[in-house]
Amino acid sequence: MTEDEIYGVSRYLTNLFSFIILFGGLIGHVIDILVFTSSRRFRNRPSAFFLTIESIVNSVQLIISFSSRIAISGFDDDLTQTSIVWCKLRSAIATSCTLISFTIACFAAINQYLATSYQSYLKTLSTLNLAHYLTGMATIIWSLHGILFLIFMDNKSTVKCVIISDGFLVYITYVYYLIWTGFLPIIIMSVFAVLASFNIRAIVRSHIPIFRRRIDQQLTSMIIARVAFSVIITLPYVLFRVYSLQSHMWRKGSVSPAIADLIGTIAFALFYLNFSVCSITVL
Numbered sequence: 001m002t003e004d005e006i007y008g009v010s011r012y013l014t015n016l017f018s019f020i021i022l023f024g025g026l027i028g029h030v031i032d033i034l035v036f037t038s039s040r041r042f043r044n045r046p047s048a049f050f051l052t053i054e055s056i057v058n059s060v061q062l063i064i065s066f067s068s069r070i071a072i073s074g075f076d077d078d079l080t081q082t083s084i085v086w087c088k089l090r091s092a093i094a095t096s097c098t099l100i101s102f103t104i105a106c107f108a109a110i111n112q113y114l115a116t117s118y119q120s121y122l123k124t125l126s127t128l129n130l131a132h133y134l135t136g137m138a139t140i141i142w143s144l145h146g147i148l149f150l151i152f153m154d155n156k157s158t159v160k161c162v163i164i165s166d167g168f169l170v171y172i173t174y175v176y177y178l179i180w181t182g183f184l185p186i187i188i189m190s191v192f193a194v195l196a197s198f199n200i201r202a203i204v205r206s207h208i209p210i211f212r213r214r215i216d217q218q219l220t221s222m223i224i225a226r227v228a229f230s231v232i233i234t235l236p237y238v239l240f241r242v243y244s245l246q247s248h249m250w251r252k253g254s255v256s257p258a259i260a261d262l263i264g265t266i267a268f269a270l271f272y273l274n275f276s277v278c279s280i281t282v283l
Contacts, residue, residue: 025276116199
């Protein structure tokens with residue numbers, strides 16, 4: 001295939017799947033929010049609160065960041081090239097929402113492990129007040145982290161919105177992608193989701209009331225499914241971004257621009273699919 005044909009395939013895939021991911025995700029998140037906030041079963045559950053906040057943050061990510069990505073990849077309409085404000089703001093919002101979402105998902109997995117533990121002192125750590133506090137702290141910390149992108153993103157010296165500091169580029173490649181959005185949340189979510197599943201097996205054999213057991217089983221199933229899906233579809237995007245940033249850093253790459261664009265389209269679609277997956281509908 002010629003490079004023009006590969007670019008055409010990339011644009012076709014963007015137009016085909018992006019709107020399904022966008023609108024399907026938004027509808028699903030609205031359903032999640034309504035169920036978790038209106039159902040008496042979930043209303044005072046910390047894990048349900050975390051899943052509600054995650055749905056809100058993911059909706060913001062889809063509306064602001066993913067819609068912009070659709071315009072860039074599908075319609076060659078890149079506002080970040082012409083507006084310095086949008087260049088900086090989009091990066092700050094996208095990264096902040098990404099980190100908040102992953103952090104909240106980690107909190108949900110940890111909390112479900114605590115809530116289903118047979119040890120009473122661990123159960124006491126699962127409270128709605130603590131969930132509110134942790135959510136507030138995560139939002140503040142990662143919003144402040146987004147200020148770095150307001151400082152180091154620019155489109156004046158190039159035709160694209162890029163990082164202008166080599167030091168910050170190294171941080172983004174090896175810390176932001178590999179650690180903050182890569183292996184750290186994957187390990188935390190996976191470990192505590194597995195531990196929560198072990199707790200659920202013990203609960204089934206315990207004398208806890210059936211109604212409470214069913215709620216714990218349902219929330220644990222939601223979180224385990226959410227974690228498994230997130231791990232599977234996040235890794236390809238993280239690896240692609242590390243490769244692409246390394247290639248930019250060293251001004252070389254073994255993959256042609258057209259192939260890289262096609263791989264990037266698939267990786268971005270998988271990445272944003274992670275934000276469109278909903279806790280209720282994933283089961």
